[in-house]
Amino acid sequence: MKSAPFEHHEPTTVDEAVSLLESLDGPTILSGGQSLVPMLRFRLANPDVVVDINGIDSLDYLHEEDGYLRIGALARHADVEDSSLIDETYGSFADVAPLVADPQVRNRGTVVGSVAQADPKGDWGSILLAHDGEVIARGPDGERTIPADEFFLLPYDTTLDDTELITEVRVPTPAPREGSAYHKLKRKTGDYAMAGVAARLVLDDDDVIETARLGMTAVDITNARATDAEAHLEGERPSSELFEEAGGLAAEESNPESDEHGDAGYKERMVDVLAQRALGDAAERAGLVKRRVSQ
């Protein structure tokens, strides 16, 4: 990696990091480096100053607390993959963690870094959207909580201020009858998604869908929710028919572009497929018994 020269700062506390962000000219934050380092290597990013947060030990956590699953800024993808907390209860987390890039990237890359990068092909944004997640940011004026819904603006652009550091992303701990899942289509291990869909369902005591969320990857200018599909699902009992309708609506709501991963029409169709698959798994994880119809 032959980057252009840059100044390297290593704060050990959040306060120190935030004051560096405020005082330095155009700083770039380095956490896992899985997006930044390739950009430095290609010299697509030529920052004068890099604030390396890897020394802030207080940000290295993944735990449940006060009704949230909290993921600190230094938790790696592999930490999610390996955590005993992440099981069927957090179905979409269990699904996505082993699907992010490859083991080398997962060992270094962080969940928060991926969210901050705001690449529409990133997986974690869809998970946050599907789980009504929040982004916790610290800036010169203190701490701010940004709902995931209000975080993503454009490719690589968010509502985060230049002087703010994301310290945590969090999602509410699952309701008793909640299930979630993530399905991703990719050409190979390590490749970005051709398309991906996260689904979350909460059922009431009569097996009626109380809350439905769908987060989509790589099919719009940001990770995006499929709100029409969500509205269609809520108030209904899960069924193949319902999920087919929801898949179709999600596909209509997506706005993919043709690229090396396939043409737009194909990707829309895949949103339909992946949404149905994710909804099926989510319903099962919410406690329903799913039986495959024999072929």
Next chain:
Amino acid sequence: MSSDHENAPEADTEYQHAEDDGPQPEKHCGHGRGGMGEEVSRKEDKRFITGRGNYVDDIKKPDMLHCEIVRSPHAHARVKDIDGSRAEAMDDVVAVLTAEDLLEHDLATMPTLMDDTQDVLVNEKVKFQSQEVAAVIATDRYTAKDGAEKVEVDYEVLDPVVDAQDALDAEAPLIRDELDDQEDNHIFDWETGDKDATEAVFDAADVTIEEDMNYQRLHPAPIETCGAVADWDPGMDKMTVHMTSQAPHAHRTLFSQVSGIPEHKVRIVSPDVGGGFGNKVPIYPGYVVAAAASFVLEQPVKWVEERSENIQSTGFARDYDMTGELAATEDGVIEGVKVDVLANHGAYNAAAQPTKFPAGFFNIFTGSYDIEAAYGSLTAAFTNTAPGGVAYRCSFRVTEAVYLIERLVNVLADELDVDPAEIRRRNFIPSDAFPYESATGWNYDSGDYEKALDKALEMADYEHYREEQQRRIENDADKLLGIGISSFTEIVGAGPGEQCDIAGIEMFDSADIRVNPTGNAVLRIGVQTQGQGHETTFAQIVAEELGMDVDNISVEHGDTDTEPYGLGTYGSRSTPVAGAATAVAARKVRDKAKSIAANELEAAEEDIEWDRESGEFHVAGAPDRSITITEIAAGAYMNHPGGEEPGLEATNYYDPPEMTYPFGSYIVVVEVDRETGEVDFEKFVAVDDCGNRINPMIIEGQIHGGLAQGIATAMLEEVTYDDNGNVTGGDFMNYLLPTANEIPNFDTGHTVTPSPHHPIGAKGVGESPTVGSPPAIVNAVVDAMNHAGVSHVEMPMTPDVVWAALDDAGLAHKPAQNVEFEFDGASGSADD
């Protein structure tokens, strides 16, 4: 083709192996000393696995400088001005070199292996994106890169042409306007076979079929990119270049010719090489720039490519647009084959192949089949893309030929509704017809194609999968099953020198064996390993032939100062050519050992017998009076027979009388997801026949690696360009290499049909799997859909490509879960 040759000894087939594939390791021969057929652990692995390999980038020299190349962002542009002053003003930048500087030393251009002339640094006009425009030499590699960013180049951008067909259009921009007689982008036309006879067969045939297919542009993508450390020693007037070379001796000759430095004052060392696959056969501008810079600055200069530089500027492979036709009887007996090819050669004609073969060995396209008439024509074009046409893990263009014929045979089978296994059986060259001369003039040494196919069919449980396939079609299942076969024939082991040369040098190879006084030996060979395991397999040949323990033999290669001259390792030629040289040299040593044995045992030389089993010499009729090679070695130096030379050493330069023809049958079973177009491998059977086998474990490794590369070809890899000539598949984010996750388990098997003309009956194997597997995989995917009329799917078969084929054939399934949900106590809605 054939050639008389004094050097072709009788094939020694006494170590032919049993053909069982059982789990027990083979111990039929080798006699426990690590000879032929033993699974000896690789001698080279200790240093590789413990991180002690010595690659070009590991080499550091005092006062070594670093070179970074400034490359063109444009595919076609006139260079109006280069201003290196801002870079030169940097503290640690030592020099900025341009074509102008190289012209002073007559190093501005270099010959390609096909006798074209390529700019080392662009003189006047850029012809492909990432072409070398200038070089910055600095005291460290970071500064060199910073300096390269500061070199300002003023380009006049010209219209590029990327597609070969477009390049041949009369209106297309002229790429090679510096060549005197070049008025268009046409390079050459080539034809093979008998056109009239083939047309006659087609006219009279019951059935003809035709299929267009593209063999996409690939890059060999070795894990180690190309690089060099050049070190001009003004005291010795000698240039030493450590470089990533598959052919160090040939490269020394070329270096000498390009630079004017006498050949004995040029030393090329190819240290450990991290994969070549054909990519490290050509000479690249970076090597020449590093050498020129070292010569001018009188300091060592290192140049090592970045990954994207390797993919974007060094030798690609394939890029053949092919139309193939077969003529057959209604019973499926193939009578004729016709091929037309448009070849994209990039901006220079820089294919790496024997000079008399402008299309390589592509005319092996009759494959494993006894076909009466064949005709092929090919046109090659210049385009504004990187030059290349290297043999990526294959003999020169045999991969394209095998893909073509193996796909065509399947198309014919579909047309006639004959099982693809059966149609192959009806057309194989019979095992008793060898040596066999093909319609395009190749002389196949040996083969038993039906045996390999039968074995593969059995291992694959073929009938079971055919039934399952039918069941799924009838049930309209979400996942279709496809079964693909490829019964390929390779052509490897170039020379003979009379037909095959690299830049005029005949394609022989060499071995030199010296047995030391203490009874161990050094083998020096003219070929160069890039991971094939030469240090082990070649030692095994010597162990076998001299009755020595394999641990007592070391193998040296890659240094032109000490090794005998050879043409290098590519085209699976090491075992067929240098392996033969090793066996012949060992037998020469054995002959001399015999006379020393006679002296030591006080018997007549004609009474001395060599016992392969014990590895000892003894007096005929008196097995107790025996002597080992260790004792003989001592005698050669300490008690040598009067009238003979002391020492125990022999050299052989081996010019093969013929090429060798390994073959095999691969059977691939895939599941195709009708909702997404994803392809999963259900079963992957590979039966190979490479003649007598030296180290079955290394062969197994070679097969696994080659199959992985074949899967990569069929499913993932392609160097893509946009219309402006920008490389859009020029890094590992876009040029998709498979990981272990994309590679299924392989069931490997083998048959043994020795080469009759090779001294140890071996044929070479490294490339068979890369050559043979892509058509098996494509045949499998097409087979899953051909009941609905699909006759072809282009590579790489990414999910969107397969889904489009499904959709066109009306096979795509509208997504549906096909599930029912059970609610508390009661069954819920029941769809589907």
